[in-house]
Amino acid sequence: MREVNSFVKGIRDGLPICFGYLSVAFAFGIFAAANGMSVIEALLMSMTNVTSAGQLAAVPIIASGGTLIELAVSQLVINLRYALMSVSLSQKLGKSVRLIDRFLIAFVNTDEVFAVASSQDGAVGRKYLYGLILTPFLGWSAGTLLGAAAGQWLPPIVISALGIAIYGMFIAIVLPKAKRHRPTAFCALLAVALSCVFTYIPGLKDVPSGFAVIICAVIAASVMAITVPVREEKPNE
Amino acid sequence: MNNFFLYLAVMAGVTYLIRMLPLVLMRRKLQNRFLLSFLYYIPYAVLSVMTIPAIFYAVGNWHAAVAGFAVAVILAFFNRSLVKVAAFSCIAVLAVELLEKF
Numbered sequence: 001m002r003e004v005n006s007f008v009k010g011i012r013d014g015l016p017i018c019f020g021y022l023s024v025a026f027a028f029g030i031f032a033a034a035n036g037m038s039v040i041e042a043l044l045m046s047m048t049n050v051t052s053a054g055q056l057a058a059v060p061i062i063a064s065g066g067t068l069i070e071l072a073v074s075q076l077v078i079n080l081r082y083a084l085m086s087v088s089l090s091q092k093l094g095k096s097v098r099l100i101d102r103f104l105i106a107f108v109n110t111d112e113v114f115a116v117a118s119s120q121d122g123a124v125g126r127k128y129l130y131g132l133i134l135t136p137f138l139g140w141s142a143g144t145l146l147g148a149a150a151g152q153w154l155p156p157i158v159i160s161a162l163g164i165a166i167y168g169m170f171i172a173i174v175l176p177k178a179k180r181h182r183p184t185a186f187c188a189l190l191a192v193a194l195s196c197v198f199t200y201i202p203g204l205k206d207v208p209s210g211f212a213v214i215i216c217a218v219i220a221a222s223v224m225a226i227t228v229p230v231r232e233e234k235p236n237e
Numbered sequence: 238m239n240n241f242f243l244y245l246a247v248m249a250g251v252t253y254l255i256r257m258l259p260l261v262l263m264r265r266k267l268q269n270r271f272l273l274s275f276l277y278y279i280p281y282a283v284l285s286v287m288t289i290p291a292i293f294y295a296v297g298n299w300h301a302a303v304a305g306f307a308v309a310v311i312l313a314f315f316n317r318s319l320v321k322v323a324a325f326s327c328i329a330v331l332a333v334e335l336l337e338k339f
Contacts, residue, residue: 020319020320023319023320023323024319027323041241041245044245045245045248048245048249049248049249049252050252051252053280053283053284053287054248054252055248056287057283057287058244058248061244062241062244068243068244068247071244071247071248072247072248072251075247075248075251075252075255076251076255077279077283078279078283079251079252079255079256080255080276080279081276081279081280082252082255082256083255083256083258083259083276084259084272084273084276085256086255086256086257086258086259086260086263087259087260087263089260090259090260090263099261102257102260102261103257103261105260106253106256106257106260106261107253107256107257109256109260111280157297157331157334157335157338158331160296160297160330160334161296161297161301161305161327161328161330161331161334162327163295163296163330164292164295164296164302164305164306164309164323164326164327164330165323165324165326165327166323167287167288167291167292167295167305167306167309167326168305168308168309168313168319168322168323168324168325168326168327169319169322169323170284170285170287170288171288171306171309171310171313171322171326172309172312172313172317172318172319172321172322172323173281173284173319174281174284174285174288174313175310175313175314176313176314176316177281178281179314183278184278184281187278187281187282187285188281188282188284188285189285190282191281191282191283191285191286192285192286192288192289194286195285195286195287195289195290196289196290199290200290212286213283213286213287216282216286217279217282217283217286218279218282220278220282220285220286221275221278221279221282222275224274224278224282225271225272225274225275225277225278226271228274229270229271229273229274230273230274230277230278
């Protein structure tokens with residue numbers, strides 16, 4: 001099987017991901033700062049995790065002094081999809097990829113990196129993969145740094161308005177997909193309904209936020225997976 | 238600060254293991270249809286849960302939040318990019334907050 005293994009091509013394919021990450025990470029940095037995290041803390045979190053939804057769920061848990069179990073379970077559930085991507089990516093790796101490379105590449109196997117690597121014809125080599133993950137990692141880190149720092153010096157009314165940015169991005173991810181694929185729309189509506197139940201109904205609203213996210217998302221995704229299983233082979237298009 | 242590093246170690250450790258173990262250990266493709274479907278739906282479910290109702294408490298007051306939400310929904314419906322949707326949503330919030338100030 002042909003192997004794509006040019007470092008330069010990897011860099012070139014990674015740059016669009018890098019630019020996308022800059023803005024999402026900027027919004028994350030603002031969000032982290034608004035929840036009382038320091039610039040260094042926000043930066044360290046991005047550099048060691050490289051995951052958007054997982055980090056966003058972690059910030060309120062840490063801010064509210066949640067338990068380590070709550071944090072661990074939230075990361076497990078929210079990031080479980082990466083296991084599927086890693087399984088899939090493991091089938092694409094070329095002969096040049098050594099065991100040590102697998103340990104390093106796994107660190108930045110994000111949704112977008114996975115999608116680009118998967119879309120190559122034939123196998124992917126180690127040099128290509130290192131090029132591919134380099135700029136997205138830098139973009140994710142730099143964006144977080146800038147966002148968290150901006151959170152310190154922008155006027156309060158602007159900071160307040162920027163607080164909605166990350167949610168706007170979430171809507172921009174879910175809605176176009178929900179428009180094209182009705183079961184995804186049902187999944188989102190069910191998840192929102194459950195989320196409101198866990199926010200407003202007495203008793204349930206005392207469930208720690210990290211657990212509530214997990215419970216609502218797992219119920220919604222399970223109900224949909226049972227009633228409308230996805231047909232296509234590539235579930236994370 | 239110590240406490241923060243404990244949180245950081247747990248979340249980074251869990252996330253890395255999820256990514257690393259399958260890449261290092263597994264060689265076969267997943268066949269289970271429920272599991273594949275569940276993994277397809279879970280990101281959308283998580284994002285939806287985290288967005289509503291939290292978005293309505295994300296900014297200074299709920300009028301501004303509703304404006305930002307409406308703008309985001311309209312732009313997202315017409316497939317605008319993530320950055321555009323987020324930016325115009327912020328601008329709508331800022332506009333409402335400034336208007337109500339004066």
